[in-house]
Amino acid sequence: GSGVPIGACVASGKAAEVFTYGKHGSTFGGNPLATAAGLATLCIIEEEGLRENSEKIGNLIRAGFEAEFKDIKGVTVIRNAGLMIGIELDRPCGDLVKMALEAKLLINVTADKVVRLLPPLIMNEAEANELVRRLAALIKTFLNN
Structure with a gap:
C-alpha cells in the first residue's frame, strides 16, 4: 500500500468454501483509498522491475x-x-x-x-x-x- 494500510485474504480449494459473503471482515480491505494505493504499488513494482x-x-x-x-x-x-x-x-x-x-x-x-x-x-x-x-x-x- 506504499504507506496506506491495506489488507487482503486469498483462499483456494476447500478453504475458499469457508469464506462465504459476510464470514470474514477486514479493517483495511476493500475501501477505495486502500485499493487505489495497493494497485498503484503493484504497478510500480511491475514497472520498475x-x-x-x-x-x-x-x-x-x-x-x-x-x-x-x-x-x-x-x-x-x-x-x-x-x-x-x-x-x-x-x-x-x-x-x-x-x-x-x-x-x-x-x-x-x-x-x-x-x-x-x-x-x-x-x-x-x-x-x-x-x-x-x-x-x-x-x-x-x-x-x-
Whole structure:
C-alpha cells in the first residue's frame, strides 16, 4: 500500500468454501483509498522491475554472506527468497539486535537463532555489499565472544 494500510485474504480449494459473503471482515480491505494505493504499488513494482531486483540483490546478498562465513563455525545455514534473508546460527542470538542497533543496523532475530533481514525492494548492489560487509563483521564478533 506504499504507506496506506491495506489488507487482503486469498483462499483456494476447500478453504475458499469457508469464506462465504459476510464470514470474514477486514479493517483495511476493500475501501477505495486502500485499493487505489495497493494497485498503484503493484504497478510500480511491475514497472520498475522490483521483483526481478529482489531476486538479483537477494541472491547477491546470500552469496556475499556465504563467502564471508564459509570457514566460520557458528553459521549453520543462509537462505533467501528474494530479499527475505535468514542467517541461522548455532546458538541464540537475540543480543545481536542490540549490537546491530549500536552499529546503526536494523535486524530482527526469529526462532531464537535466525537473523532475519527484510531490506527494501529498491536496494542496489552497492547497498547490498555494504550490508554484507557490516553485518558479517558484526556476526563474526558475536560468534567470537
